[in-house]
Amino acid sequence: FLKAHTIHALLDALADAEGALPALPVADSLRRGDADKLMGEVVDREGLYRAQTPQAFRPSTIRAAYAAWSQPDAPTDEASVVQAHGGRVRLVAGEADLFKLTYPEDFAMAERLIPSSERRVTRVGMGYDVHRWVEGDSVWLCGVEVPHTHTLLGHSDADAGLHALTDAILGAIAEGDIGDHFPPSDDRWKGASSDVFLAHAHELVKAKGGQIINVDLTLICEQPKVKPHRAAMRQRIADILGLDLSAVSVKATTTEGLGFTGRNEGLAAQAVCSIEMPA
Structure with missing residues (x-):
């Protein structure tokens, strides 16, 4: 479900940043839960975004950032690696249907979104x-x-x-x-x-x-x-x-x-x- 305009927006964002990724503002209300799954405090969602893919970097930037990565844990994504190396990562407008395929229900959702004429x-x-x-x-x-x-x-x-x-x-x-x-x-x-x-x-x-x-x-x-x-x-x-x-x-x-x-x-x-x- 990746659109051409998203790719162009990512590439344009590299004009004044070392990386770019599509992101969506968090729309759902956020709550902390305790060990018993009881609702706790409300989490302020102002300024919170859902990071999406693909992410964009110049080859020299991402290679240098990975070469310098020294933290004990594996990075969650490339943007984290570049940021840890001092790079700025620009957020560009994401899309609701540009979701990751991680769990079985994600694939089921993707199947439903594909028009029947394209299946x-x-x-x-x-x-x-x-x-x-x-x-x-x-x-x-x-x-x-x-x-x-x-x-x-x-x-x-x-x-x-x-x-x-x-x-x-x-x-x-x-x-x-x-x-x-x-x-x-x-x-x-x-x-x-x-x-x-x-x-x-x-x-x-x-x-x-x-x-x-x-x-x-x-x-x-x-x-x-x-x-x-x-x-x-x-x-x-x-x-x-x-x-x-x-x-x-x-x-x-x-x-x-x-x-x-x-x-x-x-x-x-x-x-x-x-x-x-x-x-």
């Missing part, structure tokens, strides 16, 4: 795909053509990696699977590039107000070697989905000669993605 949830989807090896001279994997002695059999370009990833995205937004959107019975998709399928799933996410956070894909095969092409695969997926490269993972593993992938009968791919969506 977000994280969804996770998983995809899995398999294609059979047939004679050929290259194979499409994760949007990259890899030279090989065989190719994968499929109605489209049989890119198992992108198919699994497409299904993972569709699963996260509960939009069925790749066959619902691109049925193999439709000749329009015969030999089609699987880039189209992945881009379509991405468009569906955006249409729902969502955003893909990251994707993780594993190719399961004995051949071809994936590592020499992994960087290109990651980059291609990042380009299609508009993601930073750090949000795209492509891995490969074998099944130690076991199963259909171990016998070089086919290749499998599995993918997981996380998507942030409106609640």
Whole structure:
């Protein structure tokens, strides 16, 4: 709930002070209580403020103050450290909803204050795909053509990696699977590039107000070697989905000669993605 004008007020306050923090005058009546929780004297609240965050300092100021801190107890906040070092800390106008998240009830209050139109949830989807090896001279994997002695059999370009990833995205937004959107019975998709399928799933996410956070894909095969092409695969997926490269993972593993992938009968791919969506 931090507003831009509060940040600007803090920075402006550093013009004639060594530190600044947002603060609110204490509005509640204050009472001292005894050991039996009985009300005692009234505490004058004149000049009392509730310190809030964030607090602002020049880097050299806060570093020097911490370096000089010699008191036995840990400081309660940075402003105390600067003040103890002789610095002046300016109070600027705080905001009621700029409260600290300390206790469980604070988080509950924050949830209530977030407008429903801005609430977000994280969804996770998983995809899995398999294609059979047939004679050929290259194979499409994760949007990259890899030279090989065989190719994968499929109605489209049989890119198992992108198919699994497409299904993972569709699963996260509960939009069925790749066959619902691109049925193999439709000749329009015969030999089609699987880039189209992945881009379509991405468009569906955006249409729902969502955003893909990251994707993780594993190719399961004995051949071809994936590592020499992994960087290109990651980059291609990042380009299609508009993601930073750090949000795209492509891995490969074998099944130690076991199963259909171990016998070089086919290749499998599995993918997981996380998507942030409106609640």
